[in-house]
Amino acid sequence: MEMITEGTPMGRAEPIIRVENLAKSYDGKTKAVDGVSFEVKEGEVFGFLGPNGAGKSTTIKMLTTLLVPSSGHAIVCGYDVHKQANDVRRSVGIVPQDYTADEDMTGLANILLCADLYGLPRSDSKPHAEELLNLVELQDAQNRKVKTYSGGMRRRLELACGLINYPRLLFLDEPTLGLDVQTRAAVWKYIRTLKEEYRMTIFLTTHYLEEADSLCDRIAIIDHGHIVKIGTPTQLKEGVGGDVIVVGVKETEPDMSEQISKVSLVREVKRTGNDYRIKTELGEEATPQIMDIIRSNGLHVTKISLTKPTLDEAYLELTGRTLREEETNRWAMMSQRVTMARARS
Amino acid sequence: MSSPNPSDTNLTRTTTVQETMPAQKASAAQRVVPRMDTSPLHGLWALTVRDLRKWYTNPYQLLISLIQPIVWLGIFGKALNFTSFISASGATVAQQQQILLSTFGTTSYFSFLSVGMLASIILFTAAFSGMSVVFDRRFGFLNKALSTPVSRGAVVVSKVLQSGIRALIQSGMVLLIAVVLGMDTSAFSVLGILGAFTLLFLMGFALSSLFVTLALRSSDWQTQMAIINLLNLPLLFASNALFPTKIMPAWLQDVVKLNPVSYAIDGARQLLLGSPGTNSLVVDFGVITIFAVVLTSVGVVMSWKLLSK
Numbered sequence A: 001m002e003m004i005t006e007g008t009p010m011g012r013a014e015p016i017i018r019v020e021n022l023a024k025s026y027d028g029k030t031k032a033v034d035g036v037s038f039e040v041k042e043g044e045v046f047g048f049l050g051p052n053g054a055g056k057s058t059t060i061k062m063l064t065t066l067l068v069p070s071s072g073h074a075i076v077c078g079y080d081v082h083k084q085a086n087d088v089r090r091s092v093g094i095v096p097q098d099y100t101a102d103e104d105m106t107g108l109a110n111i112l113l114c115a116d117l118y119g120l121p122r123s124d125s126k127p128h129a130e131e132l133l134n135l136v137e138l139q140d141a142q143n144r145k146v147k148t149y150s151g152g153m154r155r156r157l158e159l160a161c162g163l164i165n166y167p168r169l170l171f172l173d174e175p176t177l178g179l180d181v182q183t184r185a186a187v188w189k190y191i192r193t194l195k196e197e198y199r200m201t202i203f204l205t206t207h208y209l210e211e212a213d214s215l216c217d218r219i220a221i222i223d224h225g226h227i228v229k230i231g232t233p234t235q236l237k238e239g240v241g242g243d244v245i246v247v248g249v250k251e252t253e254p255d256m257s258e259q260i261s262k263v264s265l266v267r268e269v270k271r272t273g274n275d276y277r278i279k280t281e282l283g284e285e286a287t288p289q290i291m292d293i294i295r296s297n298g299l300h301v302t303k304i305s306l307t308k309p310t311l312d313e314a315y316l317e318l319t320g321r322t323l324r325e326e327e328t329n330r331w332a333m334m335s336q337r338v339t340m341a342r343a344r345s
Numbered sequence B: 001m002s003s004p005n006p007s008d009t010n011l012t013r014t015t016t017v018q019e020t021m022p023a024q025k026a027s028a029a030q031r032v033v034p035r036m037d038t039s040p041l042h043g044l045w046a047l048t049v050r051d052l053r054k055w056y057t058n059p060y061q062l063l064i065s066l067i068q069p070i071v072w073l074g075i076f077g078k079a080l081n082f083t084s085f086i087s088a089s090g091a092t093v094a095q096q097q098q099i100l101l102s103t104f105g106t107t108s109y110f111s112f113l114s115v116g117m118l119a120s121i122i123l124f125t126a127a128f129s130g131m132s133v134v135f136d137r138r139f140g141f142l143n144k145a146l147s148t149p150v151s152r153g154a155v156v157v158s159k160v161l162q163s164g165i166r167a168l169i170q171s172g173m174v175l176l177i178a179v180v181l182g183m184d185t186s187a188f189s190v191l192g193i194l195g196a197f198t199l200l201f202l203m204g205f206a207l208s209s210l211f212v213t214l215a216l217r218s219s220d221w222q223t224q225m226a227i228i229n230l231l232n233l234p235l236l237f238a239s240n241a242l243f244p245t246k247i248m249p250a251w252l253q254d255v256v257k258l259n260p261v262s263y264a265i266d267g268a269r270q271l272l273l274g275s276p277g278t279n280s281l282v283v284d285f286g287v288i289t290i291f292a293v294v295l296t297s298v299g300v301v302m303s304w305k306l307l308s309k
């Protein structure tokens, strides 16, 4: 029952999540998560980025005690997820990937029920629930049954439910999946508020690179149950191999490749026809040097472009897939889910 | 325990606290959390009320559940006119009464059947209690409940409890209907009625535990339907609900003796109709209580195992 974070204000801050070789196989066969290790620091927004079936939800379910790990350890908020499950449950908030609210109850009743399940006294949970409904801008719909809510409203309600127990750490499993641009922006805003004003640590999974890039302090790219790489968005982008400069030259002769590669920042030069594709560090500095070399040989530059690496490229390099393909599949799946949900009601 | 004032519990205040004590951000965030009830029973009533509310706000469900016992009583109960059956053999009125009394423990088969129907509606309500577990798993609510510190046992017991309460109210309605249709009320007493419904509630509790436990792992309602069909009619027919045990073949009598439903009905007939009964009331209450305690305990123990994967 030790709370490591507390009582050690002078020492090195203990990570709020510490995971060692965590693995989960379903039915003893499918290895959904295959030995992941990482740490999340208090106060940081940590993202899990990966394609369908990578093991993101499985990891979250193990960290939130919904699944028992097949092997490995995880300490969350100072508690062992397996041995001290109830302490973990009390300390963290969860916004699952699927909607879990009761459709036959109102939004407010759903949050209050959550509060009851945490054992919070009604004297506290009533005002707190209203405060959270205000936060996610659902106060006008709070007395409507959830079956009349749109997807975006449901997602926001789930977010409010996940916050009812004053968590130190919030797990968000694909918080903006299937939301329109506006609602997505709203959810991003809430996440930033939680981090900045409420000082909450956030663990989120996502499919959207822009989301990981703009929200997360650090990202782990996960594929086939393995963590391929962990780092800040900038580190991941740099890992791809720097900026790309494409220079078009009017004359075909002489070949400038060798001379360009002598510039100290340049890593690689490829020529296709009259175009040179140059991989380099610090593209802004390399560009004028390359221009000078070409001009000093009496040649004419016809066009020039400088591309900064995106997370998309980092992702492609690490997983061998682009997220564009994923997104198309994703939407197909989403619409299937919506149909299923309709069929139920 | 923090102040009950809402503005004190909101998290913006946490930030202020943190600014004064930057070294202890995390513990400051902890401090504003109101005390959580950690007893193993917390959340039990909230979960039970959730299910009950779904039920009483949907009057169709209630009405449909009453149709079956009405059909049994109004048609089956009235059609099986044992009096004319026996008088056809040329017995005197006194002899007829004697035969009925010794066979059914009452001179009216309809009254005999009415008590069976009280148990039958409880059996059917209990059978469907597992279904609500299946739907909660399917629609994600179960996972939400399991991600909170509510005890796994409370999840199971709430399902059993809501089903027991519903069954009790429905069987109360069936009793009213039976009285309207001509059930013999001459032996009714307040204590008798309370006793009979206690027995029936315990039976509902025991059977709901059984069906809820069988549903704990399932997310598939077809399988659950199959289980209901497999168990429901045998539990009804292999009991004294429709006919007295003593007119059954010996092998069936042995089965009836193992069926908890028979004990609840036997006791309820003694308490409501003043029938002599097969067992003493103590045995009836004892057996039903043991069934309820054992099956509920099994359900709670299984929930620790089956609700986590």
Ligand SMILES: Nc1ncnc2c1ncn2[C@@H]1O[C@H](COP(=O)(O)OP(=O)(O)OP(=O)(O)O)[C@@H](O)[C@H]1O
Residues within 6 Å of the ligand: A026, A027, A030, A031, A032, A033, A050, A051, A052, A053, A054, A055, A056, A057, A058, A059, A097
């Ligand atoms: N209950 C289950 N039984 C068997 N296999 C499962 C189960 N749940 C998930 N899996 C498998 O485990 C793997 C990881 O699934 P998981 O849901 O963790 O992926 P994910 O990264 O969250 O994917 P998505 O982006 O689609 O949500 C998948 O191959 C999936 O088929």
Ligand SMILES: [Mg+2]
Residues within 6 Å of the ligand: A056, A057, A058, A097, A173, A174
């Ligand atoms: Mg997932």
